[in-house]
Amino acid sequence: MSPTEAGIYGFLILVALMFLKIPVGFVMALVGLGGFAYLVTWDAALQLIAQDFFSVFGSYNLTVIPLFVLMGQVAHHAGISGRLFNAANKFLGHLRGGLAVATIGACAGFSAICGSTSATAATMASVALPQMKKYNYDPALATGVVAAGGSLGILIPPSTIFIIYGILTEQSIGKLFLAGVMPGILMALLFVATIFIWTKFRPELVTPAPRSTFREKIASLAGVIETFILFAAVMGGLFLGIFTPTEAAAVGAFGTILIALAGRNLTWKGFVQALNETTRVSCMILVIVAGATVFGHFLAVTRIPFDVGSWVQGLPLSPNMIMALIIFIYVLMGCLMDSLAMITLTIPIIYPVITSLGFDPIWFGVIIVVVTEMGVITPPVGINVYVVAGVARDVPLHVIFRGALHMLMAQLATALLLILFPQIALWLPQLMH
């Protein structure tokens, strides 16, 4: 069997084992181990997994993950999402579909201190859904908005997906974070536009909430200050080059704890829960990264990345058409696969193609995040929809998916605008020098 054939069989076995419900990180490590042993030797393969796992777990750069996860978890347990929603609601709630618009605003705000889509969706679901229910919002619209709004968690920095992408491709995490800011704001605005258009045609889906007084509006702003300070400290430090990403995350997490304690918003129980979630989520992510590293080393000894690269370059298509095709494939994969597994598996193959076609690696990172955001709300494997379903137990899954698919339009529009105007993503990171 040639190395290329071994690689192809490796992929097939990988997919088969994944569908047998063996955790994706384990499967990648196993197939990587077996494939490497087949092409090289068992001894070399066994040494490889021990070293890969140790170097991933002990990587200074990857410790940024538990720290940012902790920051988001503490923010959740300290009720920051509730205060953000309250402020957004005071300003926007009286508009047509105003509570949904306020939910998007609060999601964008919470995304500025949380780097995960499912954590953002979970915390906003528990805050915003009861309010929308109170005003008789259509369940599909209410849940769909939360599931889609939560996806902003990985586009607006901090973002676990940017971190993983940055480490896999050796790009600056700081630059990737900055590149996500404008597209994040753009997507939030397009979500709002989608809500306005949706409720224009179906006004019966929503009932207006009362307008709040000027005094209430000003008072609610106090709940936004903490988020603003935390975001400014983390991103400012990264932007000015004072902090490494790990330092930014440590300062952000500790700052969130201090602010929560100062406001008497964090109980010991909440803190312990936040820590438990943190170790679980970080362990899950880092095992996937370690498994993908082993699998990547196997891929490197097959000829697959090289073959795919030369095949794509031989296609009679323009670079933009190839990009559209790649995005299409990612959207399809995102329907079936966990986002992290999808990225760690495909980047070693796709990334060389992208750079050889002359695309900007930072810009492509943003594209990857946007397609991942679609993946978290598309059926059948849309993690955010499951998260929202966990909170809204009275709403069936297909209803949430229906709502979320309306919001998918805004995500597709964002991807299209990013292809047409790469500067949306790139001008902020270009300022950083």
Place this chain on the structure above:
Amino acid sequence: MLRTLAKGIDRFSARLNEVSAAAVVFIMLLTCADVVLRAFDRPIPGTYELVGYFGVVIVAFALAWTSVERGHIAVELLVDRLPRRAQALIEGAGSIVAMALFSSLAWQSQVYARDLMESGDVSLTLGIPTWPFVIVLTFGCVMMAIVLLVDAVRRIKRGILP
């Protein structure tokens, strides 16, 4: 008998997870202290390498508990649609496969630790030996393999018994 044993293992995994949580708090505080002291030209030497080493503690000590809590992401799409018994058997077989992975990882990391000990590999600034942290990984993988074994037995029993 199996149930008491399984309970004990779960509880021990939870304790280990607390060590992992403590390590998260430790690297957070250490990094913040370093950032603050750096402003006064007194950085804490070896912060980066300590944070890296404790990264191993965070993941290795959380491995087993994450598995108990079913926190390792898997594709449930297909298997969850099968009849209950088939589900239990496939999941049990999956746990055995995963156990094979973590057993070989445990064995091989221990070999790796011995190599590092013999070659005298130490960190650059503080000169802390690397091998104890590789042993931490070994330990985490051993616990993980035990948790997976118990899980496999539990599921296969459920698949076979009426």
